[in-house]
Amino acid sequence: MSEAHFESAERQADAARLGMWAFLVSEVFLFAGLFTLYGAYRAAWPEAFAEGVRHGAKMLGSLNTVILITSSFAVASSLRALQEDRPRVALRWLLGTLALALGFLAVKAVEYHGHVHEGILPGGHGHHFATLSAPAGQAAFFTLYYVMTGLHALHVVAGAAVLAWLAWRLHTGALDARRAHVLSNGALYWHLVDCVWIVLWPLFYLTGGQA
Amino acid sequence: MSGRTPDAKAADTGLKAWLTTRDHKRIGIMFLVATTAAMALGGVFALLLRLELLMPGETIVDPMTYNRLFTLHGVTMVWLFMIPVIPSGFGNYLLPIMIGARDVAFPRLNLASFYIYLVGAAITLAGMYFGAADTGWTFYVPYSTTSAAALVPVLLGVFTLGWSSVLTGINFIATVHTMRTEGLGWMRMPLFVWTVYGTSIIQVLVTPVLGMALMLIGFDRLLDWGIFDPARGGDPVLYQHLFWFYSHPAVYIMILPAMGVISDVVCAFARKNPFSYEAIVWSTMGITFVGLLTWGHHMFTAGMSTFGAGAFGILSMLVAIFSAIKVFTWVGTLYKGSIALDTPLLYVLAFLFLFIFGGMTGVAVATTSLDVHWHDTYFVVAHFHFIMVGGTISAFLAALHYWLPKLSGRRYPERLGRLGAAGVFVGFNLTFVPQFLLGNRGMPRRYFDYPPAMHTLNAISTVGSWVLGASMLFIASYLLRSLLRGEPAGDNPWGAAGFEWRTSSPPPVHNWTGEPPFERGAYDYTEGSPALEGARDE
Ligand SMILES: [Cu+2]
Numbered sequence: 001m002s003e004a005h006f007e008s009a010e011r012q013a014d015a016a017r018l019g020m021w022a023f024l025v026s027e028v029f030l031f032a033g034l035f036t037l038y039g040a041y042r043a044a045w046p047e048a049f050a051e052g053v054r055h056g057a058k059m060l061g062s063l064n065t066v067i068l069i070t071s072s073f074a075v076a077s078s079l080r081a082l083q084e085d086r087p088r089v090a091l092r093w094l095l096g097t098l099a100l101a102l103g104f105l106a107v108k109a110v111e112y113h114g115h116v117h118e119g120i121l122p123g124g125h126g127h128h129f130a131t132l133s134a135p136a137g138q139a140a141f142f143t144l145y146y147v148m149t150g151l152h153a154l155h156v157v158a159g160a161a162v163l164a165w166l167a168w169r170l171h172t173g174a175l176d177a178r179r180a181h182v183l184s185n186g187a188l189y190w191h192l193v194d195c196v197w198i199v200l201w202p203l204f205y206l207t208g209g210q211a
Numbered sequence: 212m213s214g215r216t217p218d219a220k221a222a223d224t225g226l227k228a229w230l231t232t233r234d235h236k237r238i239g240i241m242f243l244v245a246t247t248a249a250m251a252l253g254g255v256f257a258l259l260l261r262l263e264l265l266m267p268g269e270t271i272v273d274p275m276t277y278n279r280l281f282t283l284h285g286v287t288m289v290w291l292f293m294i295p296v297i298p299s300g301f302g303n304y305l306l307p308i309m310i311g312a313r314d315v316a317f318p319r320l321n322l323a324s325f326y327i328y329l330v331g332a333a334i335t336l337a338g339m340y341f342g343a344a345d346t347g348w349t350f351y352v353p354y355s356t357t358s359a360a361a362l363v364p365v366l367l368g369v370f371t372l373g374w375s376s377v378l379t380g381i382n383f384i385a386t387v388h389t390m391r392t393e394g395l396g397w398m399r400m401p402l403f404v405w406t407v408y409g410t411s412i413i414q415v416l417v418t419p420v421l422g423m424a425l426m427l428i429g430f431d432r433l434l435d436w437g438i439f440d441p442a443r444g445g446d447p448v449l450y451q452h453l454f455w456f457y458s459h460p461a462v463y464i465m466i467l468p469a470m471g472v473i474s475d476v477v478c479a480f481a482r483k484n485p486f487s488y489e490a491i492v493w494s495t496m497g498i499t500f501v502g503l504l505t506w507g508h509h510m511f512t513a514g515m516s517t518f519g520a521g522a523f524g525i526l527s528m529l530v531a532i533f534s535a536i537k538v539f540t541w542v543g544t545l546y547k548g549s550i551a552l553d554t555p556l557l558y559v560l561a562f563l564f565l566f567i568f569g570g571m572t573g574v575a576v577a578t579t580s581l582d583v584h585w586h587d588t589y590f591v592v593a594h595f596h597f598i599m600v601g602g603t604i605s606a607f608l609a610a611l612h613y614w615l616p617k618l619s620g621r622r623y624p625e626r627l628g629r630l631g632a633a634g635v636f637v638g639f640n641l642t643f644v645p646q647f648l649l650g651n652r653g654m655p656r657r658y659f660d661y662p663p664a665m666h667t668l669n670a671i672s673t674v675g676s677w678v679l680g681a682s683m684l685f686i687a688s689y690l691l692r693s694l695l696r697g698e699p700a701g702d703n704p705w706g707a708a709g710f711e712w713r714t715s716s717p718p719p720v721h722n723w724t725g726e727p728p729f730e731r732g733a734y735d736y737t738e739g740s741p742a743l744e745g746a747r748d749e
Binding site for chain 1 (some may be wrong): 316317320377380381384385386388389390415416417418419420422423424427430431434435436437438441442443444445449453456530595612
């Protein structure tokens with residue numbers, strides 16, 4: 001497991017942290033293309049996008065924001081507990097984070113289900129668009145909605161898998177205070193998932209103006 | 212694992228030991244073998260394309276097959292060969308040695324990166340072959356979303372290759388930051404390390420954007436999501452923006468490490484320190500970051516505001532200034548040097564010629580008013596082949612000849628090497644200079660036919676491609692022979708001062724026996740330099 005070629009454990013932790021940051025930057029750029037599309041399409045269809053936002057599930061989206069911010073607090077608390085050499089406490093906070101992640105996905109599923117029910121599907125498919133006289137702008141909005149929140153949800157799943165793996169290692173004792181940087185990297189990833197959502201939240205749930 | 216020490220396991224030469232290795236040197240060699248094979252494949256496609264263009268009208272293939280051939284050629288050469296070859300191949304082998312480390316920061320990730328490359332390459336090639344992809348390597352919408360060909364496999368393949376690129380980039384960034392040996396500050400690093408570092412930054416930043424763009428086309432083809440479809444509020448031009456946001460910097464992924472090779476080789480064969488180390492370092496960083504902001508020059512004719520076109524044009528020319536700084540530095544290094552005209556230096560000279568020629572025509576096409584005339588013609592084809600192919604191939608061959616003794620401990624025959632270099636240079640120019648003239652006369656790219664008036668120049672170009680192909684075959688044959696039966700090279704056959712020459716050739720499993728002897732600089736050819744201990748045969 002240990003890569004014996006590092007000068008010191010500290011160096012190894014440095015390398016892992018830097019590697020994680022570089023990975024996070026690449027993740028940001030993965031979303032950046034989509035944010036660009038959102039900006040360009042919103043500029044082209046300001047009315048339809050505002051209408052789409054007003055149509056969004058504001059309560060569910062906001063609930064998910066609360067869930068994710070709480071989960072970020074939980075994972076940070078877990079890290080702190082581990083650094084203070086209290087692995088049992090760390091494990092409990094981490095399991096809490098995991099529960100919140102699953103909660104987020106459940107809310108998301110309810111939200112998607114509601115949209116499908118209303119006849120709103122990606123690509124301008126579904127009966128909702130048949131009722132509009134000019135569906136193009138809203139089609140673009142909801143396609144982006146599905147792609148961006150869907151890609152984000154995929155990251156929640158990946159993040160939850162990482163958290164579960166870390167929890168397992170905490171449970172078996174393989175992860176202890178000396179290797180806290182591993183948990184720290186997992187927490188960093190989870191914060192990124194949170195940060196992306198905090199940008200998605202206004203774009204798809206809040207900035208609709210007054211009807 | 213049977214109780215053997217890790218070192219014994221690493222020194223094992225069995226196939227299984229190679230396939231499960233975490234040694235950066237072996238991973239580098241495996242990348243070199245795989246990417247060189249890809250180059251051969253892409254080269255065969257190129258020869259077929261040129262053969263079709265030997266005569267006007269249908270010569271060997273029908274138009275649709277021709278479309279598939281140039282797609283195969285472009286995709287193979289760009290993603291399977293030029294992007295990974297120098298960073299993942301030579302970079303993997305040399306970067307840790309050049310900073311006095313025993314391996315990269317994440318050796319397992321490094322091996323994973325190789326397998327992801329292999330899987331991506333397999334999906335890409337099989338996908339193109341069976342899916343009949345005919346869009347060109349650019350996958351422009353709306354053709355890529357409406358073409359009858361099956362494109363999802365090749366999109367998935369390129370997406371996978373992108374991951375290999377990102378992971379290698381992350382690995383190298385962490386390695387350069389955290390694995391440098393005691394006392395090796397940033398401004399003492401070999402220039403090759405600097406350029407691979409800059410390349411890694413680009414790979415990490417832009418590759419995900421390509422991945423996203425290709426994924427969106429995939430969604431459209433699989434699920435009819437139409438995200439670039441104007442009827443559904445989309446804009447096809449935005450696809451081009453996303454594509455070139457990756458694919459222009461991709462040119463620097465190819466050319467920056469090539470510039471690193473040139474910087475190191477030129478010093479070794481002029482037996483001098485670089486004319487200005489700082490100039491090369493800062494122009495490398497300049498290209499790394501300014502290069503991220505020039506993609507729009509591919510779209511001057513795609514409906515862009517005059518202001519936007521002007522800004523992209525000027526930013527593109529700024530990159531030419533950074534490149535020119537490098538060219539002057541290399542030439543300044545040669546000036547009053549103690550020059551040995553061995554094969555690697557011949558490739559450096561070829562690089563300089565091709566790069567200056569290609570660079571100047573690049574400034575020409577970055578000028579919007581001229582680009583309107585040349586856009587989508589063979590002028591552009593010739594321009595980017597001069598830079599990307601001329602630049603990358605000559606640096607690749609320089610690196611191959613320069614570092615072959617390092618990798619194998621053997622020498623290649625110098626006379627045959629010079630002959631091969633001359634053949635490549637003549638063949639390359641014979642192939643691509645006529646294409647500038649054809650483009651200027653208005654011959655559009657990607658057509659399988661042309662009017663009879665353009666026959667002569669096309670025929671010359673095709674003959675040139677044969678000279679180029681034959682030279683590559685010739686080079687491959689003597690290099691393979693040298694690998695098996697070449698003269699022993701000793702540890703430092705060039706008498707070079709570079710750090711990588713201060714260990715045995717090939718190096719031991721962990722690169723160094725004891726502390727890396729880095730007290731003297733990597734370009735120090737003054738009295739008492741380690742370079743002078745190397746036996747340089749005249
Ligand atoms: Cu470009």
